[in-house]
Amino acid sequence: xMSLETVAKRxxxxxxxxxxxxxxxxxxxxxxxARVMKAIADLxxxxxxxxxxxxxxxxxxxxxxxxxxxxPFFLDVYRAVESDCHAEGYEVIVANTLYRPEQLAASVRxxxxxxxxxxxxxxxxxxxxxxxxxTEGQMPVVLYDVGAAGGHVxxxxxxxxxxxxxxxxxxTTLGHTxxxxxxHHSGLAPISERCNAVLESARASDPRxxxxxxxxxxxxxxxRRAAADLLSAGTLPTAIICVNDIMAVGxxxxxxxxxxxxxxxxxxxxxxxxxxxKFCYPALTTVxxxxxxxxxxxxxxxxxxxxxxxxxxxxxxxxxxLVVRESTGPARASAI
Amino acid sequence: xMSLETVAKRxxxxxxxxxxxxxxxxxxxxxxxARVMKAIADLxxxxxxxxxxxxxxxxxxxxxxxxxxxxPFFLDVYRAVESDCHAEGYEVIVANTLYRPEQLAASVRxxxxxxxxxxxxxxxxxxxxxxxxxTEGQMPVVLYDVGAAGGHVxxxxxxxxxxxxxxxxxxTTLGHTxxxxxxHHSGLAPISERCNAVLESARASDPRxxxxxxxxxxxxxxxRRAAADLLSAGTLPTAIICVNDIMAVGxxxxxxxxxxxxxxxxxxxxxxxxxxxKFCYPALTTVxxxxxxxxxxxxxxxxxxxxxxxxxxxxxxxxxxLVVRESTGPARASAI
DNA sequence: GGCGATGCTGAAAGCGATTGCATTGGGCCT
DNA sequence: AGGCCCAATGCAATCGCTTTCAGCATCGCC
Numbered sequence: 211x212m213s214l215e216t217v218a219k220r221x222x223x224x225x226x227x228x229x230x231x232x233x234x235x236x237x238x239x240x241x242x243x244a245r246v247m248k249a250i251a252d253l254x255x256x257x258x259x260x261x262x263x264x265x266x267x268x269x270x271x272x273x274x275x276x277x278x279x280x281x282p283f284f285l286d287v288y289r290a291v292e293s294d295c296h297a298e299g300y301e302v303i304v305a306n307t308l309y310r311p312e313q314l315a316a317s318v319r320x321x322x323x324x325x326x327x328x329x330x331x332x333x334x335x336x337x338x339x340x341x342x343x344x345t346e347g348q349m350p351v352v353l354y355d356v357g358a359a360g361g362h363v364x365x366x367x368x369x370x371x372x373x374x375x376x377x378x379x380x381x382t383t384l385g386h387t388x389x390x391x392x393x394h395h396s397g398l399a400p401i402s403e404r405c406n407a408v409l410e411s412a413r414a415s416d417p418r419x420x421x422x423x424x425x426x427x428x429x430x431x432x433x434r435r436a437a438a439d440l441l442s443a444g445t446l447p448t449a450i451i452c453v454n455d456i457m458a459v460g461x462x463x464x465x466x467x468x469x470x471x472x473x474x475x476x477x478x479x480x481x482x483x484x485x486x487x488k489f490c491y492p493a494l495t496t497v498x499x500x501x502x503x504x505x506x507x508x509x510x511x512x513x514x515x516x517x518x519x520x521x522x523x524x525x526x527x528x529x530x531x532l533v534v535r536e537s538t539g540p541a542r543a544s545a546i
Numbered sequence: 547x548m549s550l551e552t553v554a555k556r557x558x559x560x561x562x563x564x565x566x567x568x569x570x571x572x573x574x575x576x577x578x579x580a581r582v583m584k585a586i587a588d589l590x591x592x593x594x595x596x597x598x599x600x601x602x603x604x605x606x607x608x609x610x611x612x613x614x615x616x617x618p619f620f621l622d623v624y625r626a627v628e629s630d631c632h633a634e635g636y637e638v639i640v641a642n643t644l645y646r647p648e649q650l651a652a653s654v655r656x657x658x659x660x661x662x663x664x665x666x667x668x669x670x671x672x673x674x675x676x677x678x679x680x681t682e683g684q685m686p687v688v689l690y691d692v693g694a695a696g697g698h699v700x701x702x703x704x705x706x707x708x709x710x711x712x713x714x715x716x717x718t719t720l721g722h723t724x725x726x727x728x729x730h731h732s733g734l735a736p737i738s739e740r741c742n743a744v745l746e747s748a749r750a751s752d753p754r755x756x757x758x759x760x761x762x763x764x765x766x767x768x769x770r771r772a773a774a775d776l777l778s779a780g781t782l783p784t785a786i787i788c789v790n791d792i793m794a795v796g797x798x799x800x801x802x803x804x805x806x807x808x809x810x811x812x813x814x815x816x817x818x819x820x821x822x823x824k825f826c827y828p829a830l831t832t833v834x835x836x837x838x839x840x841x842x843x844x845x846x847x848x849x850x851x852x853x854x855x856x857x858x859x860x861x862x863x864x865x866x867x868l869v870v871r872e873s874t875g876p877a878r879a880s881a882i
Numbered sequence: 883g884g885c886g887a888t889g890c891t892g893a894a895a896g897c898g899a900t901t902g903c904a905t906t907g908g909g910c911c912t
Numbered sequence: 913a914g915g916c917c918c919a920a921t922g923c924a925a926t927c928g929c930t931t932t933c934a935g936c937a938t939c940g941c942c
Contacts, residue, residue, distance in 0.1 A: 214928060214930095215929095225892090225929075226891070226930080227892075228929095229930060229931085237889065238890075238891085239890060254683070256658040260600045260660065260927090262659075264898065264928080264929070265930040265931080266897085266931090267931095289615070292642075304640065319592060320637070322592040323592050323598075324596070325547070325595075347590070486825050490825050490827070547898095549897085551898080551899095560921065560923075561899080563921060563922075565899065571900095571901095572920085573920070574920075574921085575919085578921080594897085594898050597899035598899055600928065600929090601898075601901085601926075602899075602900060602901095602927090
C-alpha cells in the first residue's frame with residue numbers, strides 16, 4: 211500500500227507538507243499544493259484512517275449499539291443519529307447485539323477499542339455490569355432506559371406508563387371498560403412496565419374496569435395464540451391492548467380468522483408504531499416513541515466537538531404519543 | 547488514555563510481553579501471564595484497535611455499502627454478511643448512501659481508508675467511475691448488478707427478467723392477458739429492466755396480451771396515483787404488475803378505496819418481497835430475491851482468511867423466486 | 883545595508899500497537 | 913566445571929500519519 215511518504219517523494223516535498231495539503235491547514239504555496247494534489251491523484255492515494263486517528267488527537271466518530279436493526283425503532287433512531295452526525299462531519303459506527311448480552315459486551319469493547327468520541331447504548335437487554343463500567347469510565351455515554359445521568363452520562367428515559375395511560379384513557383372515553391392485555395414475560399423491563407401500567411391505568415380510569423391478561427408468548431404467532439386464549443375464555447373483552455405492534459398484528463389476524471370485525475366488534479391497540487402498523491388491515495391504533503427526538507438527543511450529547519455536547523450529563527424524558535388509526539372504535543353495546 | 551506501556555509498567559514486564567499475552571501467541575510463563583492479566587483488569591485496559599491494525603498485517607474487517615438500510619432487502623443482505631462474518635471473527639462495517647452518488651464515493655473512500663479486507667457494493671445508484679476504479683485496484687470487491695467479474699472482483703447479478711417472467715407466466719396460467727404495469731423512470735437499471743421485461747414476457751406468453759403502463763411516480767403514493775390512472779383510462783386490466791412492493795401496496799390501497807376486490811376483481815403483484823408484503827391485506831403475491839444467498843456469497847468472496855475466499859473473482863447469478871400469496875387469482879370473466 | 887517580520891517547508895518526535903532478533907538464565911549433558 | 917540449548921523476556925524498529933519547532937528565503941523598512 212501507499213503511504214504519505216510515497217506521495218511526498220513523488221511531489222518532492224516532505225510528508226508534513228502532504229499532510230497539510232490533505233487537511234487544508236496552514237498555508238501551502240499554490241504551486242506546491244498543485245504538485246502534491248497531482249501526486250495524490252496519480253497514485254490514487256487514500257490516507258490510512260487508522261494511522262490518522264492514532265496520530266491525531268480528535269476522533270470524530272461516535273458509536274451506536276442497538277439490539278437489532280430489524281426493529282424499525284432501533285433503525286430509525288440510528289438513522290436520526292447518522293443524519294445529524296454526517297451533517298457535522300462525524301462518522302457513526304453501529305453494532306447490533308441481536309439481544310445477546312455477550313454480544314453487547316463485545317460491541318462495547320469494540321467501540322472503546324476504536325476510541326469513539328462517544329457511545330450510545332440503545333438496547334433492551336441491558337447488562338448492569340456494563341452500565342456500571344461505563345458510568346465509572348471517562349467516555350461520554352448515552353444510556354437508554356437504564357442507569358443514571360450525571361457527569362459524562364446522559365440518560366434518556368421513556369415514559370412507557372404515560373404511553374399506556376394515553377391508550378387506556380382514549381379507550382375509556384370510547385366507552386371501553388373491559389380490557390384484554392396481550393404481552394409477555396420476557397424479563398425486559400420496558401415490556402413489563404407496559405403490562406403493569408395497563409392494570410393500574412385501567413383501575414385509575416374506571417374502578418369497575420376489568421382486565422384479563424395473556425402474557426405467555428411473543429412475536430406474531432404469540433399474539434395470535436394470546437388472542438385465541440382471550441377469545442376462548444368466557445366473555446370477550448371490548449378492547450385488546452397489546453404491548454407491541456407485532457403481537458397486535460397477530461391478534462388482528464386471529465380475530466379476522468374467527469370472523470370478528472375490528473373495530474366494530476372489538477378494538478385492538480399496539481405499541482411502538484412500526485411501519486407495519488400503518489399498512490396492516492385495519493391500520494393499527496398504537497403508541498409512537500418519537501425516534502428522531504431520541505436520535506437528536508444522542509447526537510447533542512455525544513458530538514461534543516460540533517457545537518453540540520450541551521446535552522451531555524442531563525436526563526431526558528421522552529413521552530410516547532398516541533396514534534389513532536382504524537383499529538379502535540366505540541365499545542360494542544352487547545356481548546357477542 | 548492508557549496504553550500497552552502503562553500495563554507493561556504495572557506488571558513489570560515489557561510491552562512485547564503484554565502484547566503476547568493479549569494475543570495468546572508465543573509462550574508466556576503462567577505466573578507472568580497472570581500478573582499481566584491482573585494489570586489489564588485493574589486498569590480496565592482496552593487495546594487501541596487503530597494502533598493494532600496499523601501495526602498488524604491482517605485486518606479482519608470487511609465493508610458493506612448499501613443504498614439504504616430502511617429497505618429490507620439491503621438490511622437482510624447486510625445481516626447475512628454480518629452473521630457469517632461474526633462466526634469467523636470478522637468485523638463488518640456498514641455504510642448507507644441514501645441513494646446519493648456523492649455519498650457513495652465518500653463511503654468508498656472511507657472503506658479504503660479503513661483498509662478493509664474486502665468491500666461489497668450493494669447499491670442501486672451505481673457510479674461507473676467508482677466501479678472502474680475499484681476494478682483497477684487491488685482490494686477484493688463484490689459488485690452487485692454491475693461491472694464484470696475476474697481477478698479480485700466478484701460479480702453478483704440478479705436475473706430480474708427471469709423474475710418477471712415467473713410472474714407473467716403465472717398470471718397467464720390464471721387466464722390473464724390484460725396487464726397493467728406500475729413502475730417508474732428512475733434511471734435505476736434494475737427497475738427499468740423489470741419494466742421492459744414485463745412487455746416482452748407478456749408478448750412471449752400470449753401474442754394477444756395487452757400491456758398498459760403507468761411509469762411516472764415512485765413510493766407508496768406513487769403506486770396509488772398510478773393505480774388511479776390505470777383505473778380511469780378505459781377498460782380495466784385484469785392484473786396489475788408493480789415493479790416493487792411499496793408501489794403494489796399503494797395500488798392495493800387505491801383499489802380498496804374504489805371498492806374493487808383483490809383478487810376477485812383484479813390481481814396485483816409486487817417485487818422484492820419486503821416484510822410488508824406478508825402482512826398487507828390481501829397478502830401480496832410477489833418476487834423474492836434470495837437475500838441470504840447474496841450475503842453468503844459476499845462473505846465467501848471477501849473473507850479470504852477464514853477458509854473462505856473461494857468465491858472471489860467468479861460471477862454468480864441469483865434467480866428470483868415467485869412467492870404466491872393472496873393478491874392474485876383467476877382473471878375475471880367480464881368487464882366491470 | 884542590516885534587521886525583524888513573514889511565508890513556506892522540512893526534520894523529527896510521538897501516537898499505541900506488533901514482531902524479528904537479541905539476551906538471559908537455568909537445566910542438562912559430557 | 914564448562915558448554916549448549918531452549919524457554920522466557922526484553923529491545924527497538926516499524927506501521928502511516930499529525931504536529932511542533934526550527935530553518936531559510938524573501939521582503940519591507942529605517
